Amino acid sequence: MQGLKRMLEIKNLFAGIEGKEILKGLTLRVNPGEVHAIMGPNGSGKSTLANVLAGRPRYEVTSGEVRFEGKDLLELPPEERAREGVFLAMQYPVEIPGVNNIYFLKSAYNAMRKHRGEEELDAIEFLQLVREKMKLVELDEAFMNRGVNEGFSGGEKKRNEIFQMAVLDPKLAILDETDSGLDIDALRIVATGVNMLRNERHAVLVITHYQRLLRYLVPDYVHVLSEGRIVKSGGKELAEELEQKGYDWIEEEAAAAR
Amino acid sequence: METSVQNAIRELAAERFAQLGWPTPQLEEWRYTNLAAVQKVAWRTEETPAPVDLPSTLASRAAIELVFVNGRLSGNPAGWPAGVQVAGSDTTIADWDRNAMVALNLANSQDGATIKVADQAIVDGFIHLLFVGSGDGIWSHPRNVITVGRHAQVTIVETYVGNGSYFTNALTEITAAEGAVVDHYRVQFESPSAFHVGNVYIRQERAASVTSRAIALGSALARSETHVALAGEGATISLDGLFVGTGSQHLDNQTVIDHIHPHCESYELYKGVLDEKARGIFDGRIIVRPGAQKTVSRQENRNLLLSETAIVDSKPTLEIHNDDVKCNHGSTIGQIEQEPLFYLRSRGIGEEEARSLLIHAFASEIVDRMKIEPVREQVRRQMFRAMPERLPERRGSSR
Numbered sequence: 001m002q003g004l005k006r007m008l009e010i011k012n013l014f015a016g017i018e019g020k021e022i023l024k025g026l027t028l029r030v031n032p033g034e035v036h037a038i039m040g041p042n043g044s045g046k047s048t049l050a051n052v053l054a055g056r057p058r059y060e061v062t063s064g065e066v067r068f069e070g071k072d073l074l075e076l077p078p079e080e081r082a083r084e085g086v087f088l089a090m091q092y093p094v095e096i097p098g099v100n101n102i103y104f105l106k107s108a109y110n111a112m113r114k115h116r117g118e119e120e121l122d123a124i125e126f127l128q129l130v131r132e133k134m135k136l137v138e139l140d141e142a143f144m145n146r147g148v149n150e151g152f153s154g155g156e157k158k159r160n161e162i163f164q165m166a167v168l169d170p171k172l173a174i175l176d177e178t179d180s181g182l183d184i185d186a187l188r189i190v191a192t193g194v195n196m197l198r199n200e201r202h203a204v205l206v207i208t209h210y211q212r213l214l215r216y217l218v219p220d221y222v223h224v225l226s227e228g229r230i231v232k233s234g235g236k237e238l239a240e241e242l243e244q245k246g247y248d249w250i251e252e253e254a255a256a257a258r
Numbered sequence: 259m260e261t262s263v264q265n266a267i268r269e270l271a272a273e274r275f276a277q278l279g280w281p282t283p284q285l286e287e288w289r290y291t292n293l294a295a296v297q298k299v300a301w302r303t304e305e306t307p308a309p310v311d312l313p314s315t316l317a318s319r320a321a322i323e324l325v326f327v328n329g330r331l332s333g334n335p336a337g338w339p340a341g342v343q344v345a346g347s348d349t350t351i352a353d354w355d356r357n358a359m360v361a362l363n364l365a366n367s368q369d370g371a372t373i374k375v376a377d378q379a380i381v382d383g384f385i386h387l388l389f390v391g392s393g394d395g396i397w398s399h400p401r402n403v404i405t406v407g408r409h410a411q412v413t414i415v416e417t418y419v420g421n422g423s424y425f426t427n428a429l430t431e432i433t434a435a436e437g438a439v440v441d442h443y444r445v446q447f448e449s450p451s452a453f454h455v456g457n458v459y460i461r462q463e464r465a466a467s468v469t470s471r472a473i474a475l476g477s478a479l480a481r482s483e484t485h486v487a488l489a490g491e492g493a494t495i496s497l498d499g500l501f502v503g504t505g506s507q508h509l510d511n512q513t514v515i516d517h518i519h520p521h522c523e524s525y526e527l528y529k530g531v532l533d534e535k536a537r538g539i540f541d542g543r544i545i546v547r548p549g550a551q552k553t554v555s556r557q558e559n560r561n562l563l564l565s566e567t568a569i570v571d572s573k574p575t576l577e578i579h580n581d582d583v584k585c586n587h588g589s590t591i592g593q594i595e596q597e598p599l600f601y602l603r604s605r606g607i608g609e610e611e612a613r614s615l616l617i618h619a620f621a622s623e624i625v626d627r628m629k630i631e632p633v634r635e636q637v638r639r640q641m642f643r644a645m646p647e648r649l650p651e652r653r654g655s656s657r
Contacts (some may be wrong), residue, residue, distance in 0.1 A: 028592065055604070077603070079612075090601070094597045096601065098622040098626075099615050104361070107611065111608065113605070147619070168605065168606070
């Protein structure tokens with residue numbers, strides 16, 4: 001029996017891309033207020049999980065179930081998942097020249113407000129909100145009037161993801177290897193953004209290959225993904241163990257258990 | 259008032275058109291466009307057009323605006339900008355010997371702007387030439403002759419609009435003397451049942467710099483031709499084009515850039531957006547003559563197809579007769595890309611709006627670099643109108 005309302009419930013999920021099955025029976029529960037880290041070697045299915053949750057086209061779910069606040073998430077198109085409060089910070093944010101950053105973000109923000117039956121913000125109100133969040137991720141205001149991610153460095157793109165997350169204030173934030181390729185300052189900013197969401201209304205799923213980010217952003221739970229399934233779960237100390245010992249021992253353990 | 263010399267051109271051109279006849283798809287440069295539907299109408303000219311509404315007027319923004327209704331000057335413009343005079347023209351730089359539609363224009367030439375910008379004159383703002391077609395079965399043959407003096411600078415906007423099944427066969431000639439700077443816009447918003455043929459001939463002397471922009475959004479069938487002669491060392495031409503077609507529109511764009519002298523540069527970017535059963539054509543020729551060493555030329559045509567039934571034909575051609583040149587060209591035809599579309603949707607933006615943002619972004623490369631704000635706004639509005647479902651009006655643009 002749980003007193004808590006479940007936020008995300010993934011049950012025995014099988015999914016893949018272009019006929020190749022990558023997730024093979026993944027089960028995970030995330031409650032409001034929790035930060036979960038999903039770790040695992042390359043090819044274990046980490047990014048597939050992120051993309052399936054966000055509804056990226058071409059990813060196919062063959063069986064299993066994903067419920068978000070009780071709703072069938074897999075039924076919804078990507079924009080409706082976002083409006084319900086699911087946010088994916090992408091591993092490789094795309095550049096969209098000609099679509100103004102701030103105009104794009106305002107459209108997104110107001111689409112969510114509209115979905116919640118709230119009044120849309122006007123340009124001035126929105127700009128105030130944006131300025132406040134921009135300070136947090138240390139992004140220069142000049143970025144806002146460029147095309148979406150246009151000409152941004154790798155680190156700037158990732159900070160822009162966190163900035164969007166801060167503005168859109170999702171219930172569930174999924175960070176798909178947001179930490180890879182970041183210097184320590186950028187890493188700290190990502191952690192600040194995530195720690196901001198650390199309260200009983202939000203939950204965070206941090207997908208990462210390295211333990212580095214988890215020093216700044218201490219997870220409540222750590223799960224190890226191997227060959228499309230969660231093979232080990234634990235507290236934050238599991239991440240440290242993985243950092244020292246690598247993934248091999250877990251994979252061996254998992255193989256022995258099969 | 260016409261001079262006898264002009265009458266001589268008129269008669270010779272009529273004779274030449276009788277010999278050439280209407281262009282047919284048998285001609286290489288007309289292989290994609292058939293004027294049979296235009297040819298079969300018994301067109302008449304209207305000598306005294308009735309007044310019409312002018313939704314596209316920019317009178318309050320332009321240095322001066324001239325309005326032509328069915329080829330005839332409407333009203334008397336007052337207050338020409340300094341350095342500009344209205345002069346007669348008794349010669350032509352257009353190739354009426356080979357180009358039948360030019361011959362047809364010269365044979366029937368009506369009013370048009372004949373503008374002479376004095377040497378060194380810098381004309382503030384822009385000169386707006388508004389051509390309005392009105393009624394069915396009427397053709398018009400406006401001819402504009404723009405002569406820009408040494409080191410002079412001017413911006414000229416031609417806008418074509420109207421109501422009905424009329425036919426506009428326009429000709430614009432631009433001569434840019436040494437060091438002249440010309441920004442030229444041709445914005446075609448003709449009625450959906452109109453036909454439009456527009457020929458532009460540009461001749462540039464030493465170090466003259468010309469930008470000519472061709473926007474094609476209207477007409478059932480439209481053909482735009484731009485012919486550029488880089489006839490002096492160090493001249494630079496930029497050709498920007500945007501054609502947006504929907505329904506069963508046919509939008510043909512032909513450009514020829516002739517590098518005659520050394521050290522000239524040409525930059526060309528044409529973009530097409532085609533939906534439903536529309537067809538777009540880009541046929542761009544760059545010629546580098548044997549004496550045109552150190553030529554720099556970049557030509558690009560990019561097209562976005564929004565439906566399975568839309569068609570685009572892209573034919574960039576380089577004819578290079580000199581080794582010491584830097585030329586490249588390219589052409590792409592694609593659909594809306596999935597990655598940006600998913601990115602926008604993953605932030606809560608609905609699919610239709612996301613598509614519209616991306617179409618807009620595609621066109622914005624051409625639209626955003628148009629220097630005249632009211633013209634930019636008109637082009638954006640017309641795009642929304644052309645594709646009401648795909649391009650909902652933007653509210654509170656933050657640009």
